[in-house]
Amino acid sequence: MASISSAGIGSGLDVSSIVSQLMTVEKAPLQQMQTAATKIQNQLSAYGKIQSFVSTLRDAAAKLGNPTTWNSTAATSADSSVFTASTDGTAQAGNYALSVQQLATAQTVASPASAFPVGAGVLRIQDGAGGLAVDVSISAGDTPAQVRDKINAAKAGVVASVVTDASGSRLLLRSAETGADHAFTVKEVVPDGLGGETTSTTGDLAKLTYDPALPAAAGVNMALTQAAGNAKATVNGLAVESATNLLSGVVEGVTIKLAKVSASPVELGVSNDTESIKTAVQAFADAYNQLNKYLSEQTAYDPTTKRAGTLQGDSGTNSLRYAMRGIVGGTGTMSGSYQRLAQIGLDVKKDGSMAVDATKLGNALGGKLADVQALFATKDAAVPANNGFAVQLQKWGDDLLKFDGALTSRSDSLQSRVSDNTKKQDAFNDRMTQVEARLKAQYSALDTQMSRLNSLSSYVNQQVTTWNNSSE
Template sequence: MSSISSAGIGSGLDVNSIVTQLMAVEKAPLQQMQTATSKIQNQLSAYGKIQSFVSTLRDASSKLTSATTWNDTTATSGDSSVFTATTDGTAQAGNYTLSVQQLATAQTVASPASAFPVGAGVLRIQDGAGGQAIDVAIGAGDSPAQVRDKINAAKAGVVASVVTDASGSRLLLRASETGADHAFTVREVVSDGMGGETTTTTGDLAKLTYDSSQPAAAGVNMSLTQAAGNAKAKVNGLDVESASNLLTGAVEGVTIKLGKVSASPVELSVTNDTESIKTAISAFADAYNQLNTYLSQQTAYDATTKKAGTLQGDSATNSLQYAMRGIASGTGTMAGSYQRLAQIGIEIKKDGSMSINDTKLTGALGAQLGDVKALFASKDTATASNNGFGVRLQQWGDALLKFDGALTSRSESLQRKVDAGTKSQDAFNDRMTQVEARLRKQYTALDNQMSKLTSLQAYVTQQVTSWNKSTG
């Protein structure tokens, strides 16, 4: 007879416990594999952060090699109510005088108070600067607001508005742009009696027309309330003129916004923008310190906690930090009065970090800006040691981060190790699954045999007992 049994039942053999304990021994190497892969993963993560910090330092160094950084200027007006000024990268430091004789104006005309209601017709608006004339159809009985909206919708180079006073509503037309060239005419389109058309200022819409070349009758045509005019000024005694109140080109690289007429000349001062340069240098020092601090943390060993940084003992990281500090604390041989960063107030401390003496840096920028620029931005294609510190650290960062650079190659190597470790763990787990299945099969078979032996022993014991009773 066959019997139904569960592992350990009947035989007393604890198959599950035995297999579990045996598998714990078999799986012991997995923990070591996981620990090793985790360590490499942490190193890979650390190198990722190093790449990010190096990239930031490279970009900050690059900014100090740019002509734009060193050519930044700022313009100051002696009276901001007369004019204000801004500069671009081409402006040169210098002092100028500027007086304003006339501001640019936009032509403005106004209709008579009795202009409305109007008759039907077509107004033709022509900008004096040329371009296509725009026709606007006016309906009989159109209100001032309706006429205004039709003209504005036509985008004819004028802006229409309605002004209402005790005399009634008036239509105002103002040129969209200032300047003498933007004087405009408004004429009514009428038939010439021969199948063609002509324009006039005496038709049904006469009170909405204006033409400076035609005599304007009071109460019959629109009247000129402001003539179109150019801005006129003097820069260092030289006459300049502009269609708008923005003067560009009068002083190279400087845009001047006129505010009002001046009774006397006002000083315009263009100076080097040392504050923006100091901001760029500060960003450079911050980026350097972030990288230096991170490298120090990752390679340190804490004797108290007996814990080492992720990259402690990593020769590549130590070499990287050594090279960075060597560049920053080194000496340049470029032309100029400065050969070391410390000479302009950027000092390297014992821990490798940078500190900035603002007073010393401000003094250097004010006294010898060109030499400070050379300290960072000078380039010598023949001799790398002649390059400025910004150039050298930018090139150092580029070399580390390029596709076959040291940081890129190291990260790729660590990633391959992580991938290999993960693959090995997967293969190991697959083997352990097979081993566990084999052990369970073996011990289940042993359990069945022991169960049978136990049953046989019970039967023999029963038979012996019965035999003893029968012979007793």
């Protein structure tokens, strides 16, 4: 009989190896559970991606089902160097003649080049729009840059800067906002001789003061280089005025940004923004194709590699794919010239993908915008079958994604299976720990018993040899 020759504890039995081999057999079911867990996790991950793709498609459909998308307009300028324009959801299509007579300007004053060095004092800056006057303390010997920084830090409604040329450095003050109301004055605060104070343009800081209401000699005060003024324009012959170069509300829903004076009227056109609608339709098609492609990949079977997609044979996924294809490939009962998406250039192919014919879509939007809107956005609470395709797909997505929807329920079910599998593996591992301990105890006892038998055999053999030797 062959014997186990591995080193044992006195018996020759390799207890560790024997127990390890037996445990490999005992643990075979664990591998099956781990394989099952991996499969479930892959399915759970796949359903997570499906939920994301469905959410994207639902949101794209919701945009096409929103009247705001279809009511959007765009404004164009026949000469963008004169003005540009943008619209909001309230603008109505139409054409307007706009001419610009004057741009809004900010008041600017400049000190004489001989203004520095300066003495000590307080400058009081008053914005003509009625804000509180702001006082700025000036120290003797302050440089133009130091005066500039003090004025800017005071936030008095003016912006100070320094211009330096061959004649020296001059301080420039510009109103922070355009418009006639933002004309400002700069005066020096001086004692009034009665224990109080007054303002002056003839004190130590006279060359940094400006007041158009008082006479001033050249080089004594700051000089006006640009007066504060409002923008002036005419829209279809109607004179309009604005403190800024933005005209808001002159044409309802349109904001016009003036850029320069025009010698003659420039056309402002407001029309339906079909480009933004095309973008929304393309986003809808892209979201649909993304979901369709993923579902096809996950349910496919490759006979060459004999590999199946993660969700191959999954009835829920197949139902999902058939439902979405059924919606976009169906015929609607909404009013208007169109009842099928293919009629406006959205063709559903054999593989379920959607191709967008840009020319066909553009023609439909340009010629029958209201009918295209009806195809997507019709809402009929009494007869849901009359709903537009975007409305149908939005509801389909909402139903799938709600807390008790098919996708949510399926994901919850898979997550529950993952948890159950984990519990089973934990229980199995606990049981295997007990089995391994029992096997080690049994084979250790066998090892001890065989060690004793080996010792007894050696003793008997020794006694027989001794007896034989004494008999000779």
